[in-house]
Amino acid sequence: MAETTKTMGNRPPKGFQSAERGWPELHRIPHPPRRLPLLGDVLGVDRHRPLQDSLRHARELGPIFRRRVFGNEFVLVWGARLVADLADESRFAKHVGLGVANLRPVAGDGLFTAYNHEPNWQLAHDVLAPGFSREAMEGYHGMMLSVTDRLTDHWDRRLAAGHTVDVPGDMTRLTLETIARTGFGHDFGSFERDRPHPFVTAMVGTLGYAQRLNTVPVPLAPLLLRGATRRNAADMACLNRTVDELVAARRRSGGGQGDLLDRMLATAHPETGERLSAQNVRKQVITFLVAGHETTSGALSFALYYLARHPEIAARARAEVDRVWGDAPHPRYDQVARLRYVRRVLDESLRLWPTAPAFAREARKDTVLAGQHPMRRGAWALVLTPMLHRAPEVWGPDPERFDPDRFTPEAVRARPPHTFKPFGTGARACIGRQFALHEATLVLGLLLRRYELHTDPGYRLTVTERLTLMPEGLRLRLERRRPEGARHTVPEQGKPAAGRRQHPAEPRSASRCPVRGAGD
Numbered sequence: 244m245a246e247t248t249k250t251m252g253n254r255p256p257k258g259f260q261s262a263e264r265g266w267p268e269l270h271r272i273p274h275p276p277r278r279l280p281l282l283g284d285v286l287g288v289d290r291h292r293p294l295q296d297s298l299r300h301a302r303e304l305g306p307i308f309r310r311r312v313f314g315n316e317f318v319l320v321w322g323a324r325l326v327a328d329l330a331d332e333s334r335f336a337k338h339v340g341l342g343v344a345n346l347r348p349v350a351g352d353g354l355f356t357a358y359n360h361e362p363n364w365q366l367a368h369d370v371l372a373p374g375f376s377r378e379a380m381e382g383y384h385g386m387m388l389s390v391t392d393r394l395t396d397h398w399d400r401r402l403a404a405g406h407t408v409d410v411p412g413d414m415t416r417l418t419l420e421t422i423a424r425t426g427f428g429h430d431f432g433s434f435e436r437d438r439p440h441p442f443v444t445a446m447v448g449t450l451g452y453a454q455r456l457n458t459v460p461v462p463l464a465p466l467l468l469r470g471a472t473r474r475n476a477a478d479m480a481c482l483n484r485t486v487d488e489l490v491a492a493r494r495r496s497g498g499g500q501g502d503l504l505d506r507m508l509a510t511a512h513p514e515t516g517e518r519l520s521a522q523n524v525r526k527q528v529i530t531f532l533v534a535g536h537e538t539t540s541g542a543l544s545f546a547l548y549y550l551a552r553h554p555e556i557a558a559r560a561r562a563e564v565d566r567v568w569g570d571a572p573h574p575r576y577d578q579v580a581r582l583r584y585v586r587r588v589l590d591e592s593l594r595l596w597p598t599a600p601a602f603a604r605e606a607r608k609d610t611v612l613a614g615q616h617p618m619r620r621g622a623w624a625l626v627l628t629p630m631l632h633r634a635p636e637v638w639g640p641d642p643e644r645f646d647p648d649r650f651t652p653e654a655v656r657a658r659p660p661h662t663f664k665p666f667g668t669g670a671r672a673c674i675g676r677q678f679a680l681h682e683a684t685l686v687l688g689l690l691l692r693r694y695e696l697h698t699d700p701g702y703r704l705t706v707t708e709r710l711t712l713m714p715e716g717l718r719l720r721l722e723r724r725r726p727e728g729a730r731h732t733v734p735e736q737g738k739p740a741a742g743r744r745q746h747p748a749e750p751r752s753a754s755r756c757p758v759r760g761a762g763d
Contacts, residue, residue: 262309265606265622272318272616283311291457294708295599298600298641301630307616313460317621318339321630323637327661328613329604329626330668335673338605338623342710349479352523353530354674361522368674370510370513370519371527374426374503375678382500383425384576389684390420391689393434398694398721407699407718411526414543415443418536421682426503426531442485445478446533450709451514452478487527490521503531531675539679541598541713542665546589546687548704548714549645551696556647560585561691568688579685586684587647590663594632595645598674598712599666602626630662631721638663695722 254687262269300308301607306322310577329335336359338471343356350356354371357364373379401408416433419440423429431440439447452468452475460469462746490504499505507524511517519527548759550557565585568574580586605623612618633642637658638649648654666673673679690696697720707715 255288260621260623261314262318263620265619266318266615267619269309269316269318269497272307272308272309275300275304277361278311282315283315285312288312288495290455292706292708293454293457294712295626295706297627298630301477301627306634307624312457313651317625319675320624321627321632321634322613323611323634323659325660326626326631326664327592329624330664331659332669334607334610335667335669336607337667338603340603341421341624341625342453343603345456347448349449349482349744350518350530351526353526355530355534359362359671363519364514366515366517367507367519367523367527369514371506372674373504374506380677380681381576382686383678384422384681386578387421387685388573388689390417390424391686393417393420394686394719395693396688397434397725402694402721402723407720410547410717410719411540411544411713411715412439414547415439415538415685418540419443419532419544420448422532422535425678426535427489427528428493428499428502428504441481442532445485446537447480447709448474448478449482450533450711454708454710455525461487483525484531486525486532490524490528503688504528505684509657515519534673535675535678537641537684538598541596542589542593543683543686544714544717545596546592546683546710547696547719548689548698548717549592549595550588550687550691551698551719553645556588557691557696558646558685560588564688564692574685574688579681579688582684582688584647585687585691586680587650589680589683589687590665591645591647593665594638594649595629595643595664596712596714597628599667600628600712601663602628602664602667604668610760626664631664634662693724695718695724697722 266272277286278284279286279292297310300310301321302676307320307325309316309318311317320329322366339356347356352358352361352363354364356365377565387709394413398412416439417430419442420433423431431442433440436681438444451472455468455471456464465472488630490508491510493499493504498509507519507527509518550560560582563582566576567581603623603625606618606620609619610618612624614757618624661668664678665681699718699720702717705715707713
């Protein structure tokens, strides 16, 4: 975007603009040494791990710095005082840029990728927000239990065969099935497949392609990414086809159980009476299926890594599960929130590796960031959340140490606001935050109660990046704890089988919308 405050008039700023256009005193902000003409700060860059590259520069350059790549200048921020100022909603708003904007061809004006001025964002938010109320969450609880039963059945088979388990792969299966069933009444059959569902393969492809677009000069992208562009087009077609067939099946069925898809198709805005268009419904479904499982699967995977690496922490969390849940085969909805230490384990994992590792903020008007750095309207900065979560002035001299007690109520109250941001900030923060936290806490509690977790002593954490973060190659060896009571599961089609009972929170006749073909 080449416009400045003077030429934009009343139109809201959107899209990319290099930092020279929005930061009048850019020269005061440090940048990496050995900057090259035209190419910029590319020496030593790891294009497969750009986020971790930026963390390295952050440690060297301080709480605000800039990087120049192929002629475009970016300002990156992680200092607690600077981020707190960027969180001021009266002066700053979400900025859709970098990899997020690269997802717009597939996610369009969905909740995550919409520009602030696009009306469908507020419409969809107001229509869908009740889908994440406490009442709605209680309705999802039984389905979450049912999907977790499928995970533990799979892990029991792996354990019986003497095999380890693929943590990132299985957490992806779990969270995809959870959002698909609770939100859209659909079953992808992930645990019955030897390979990931085509939707997952296509999703990983589009995320990876969006990230690769940031690593090549824009004019050369059609040439350098010719093959990748063709594959991305096929991936987008798979995502669209899967969702279109899912929506068509729901329309033919005449409605489900009042889930997110029903809200998208049938609910009007409470004040204006406006409804989501068919095209926007597609974009919102893709947004929820992708964002609703990709980040949660990463959060669970990192938490399981740290639990396996710290048996004393796992023992403390397991003791809490045993004390709070007792011998009941499955916990009630209200018992999940009582796992306060397990939740602290999850929060500490999200502190070190927030799976959505950055968010961008743009100035609503000409302003001065933290009283130091002038910004014109539309100027933006990228917040490096993992570095914010490691700021020594907030987290102490050992921020790399895994310590769930950083999230005791006393410690949380003692910290300044806006220093823990795994779900973004402000009006555009993650709408599904409570859904993800309930699901992840429930799953960790169930797995801790059932298994002892062991990593390969030689494993060293490697973090893979595809816009989101995930531990690479993490496998665990399981050891079954104690026999449990009769397990309560919900078989397919919602009909109790012999010797199996329904989860009390799941409807007796949960509808399913089969997607025929679905890119298989």
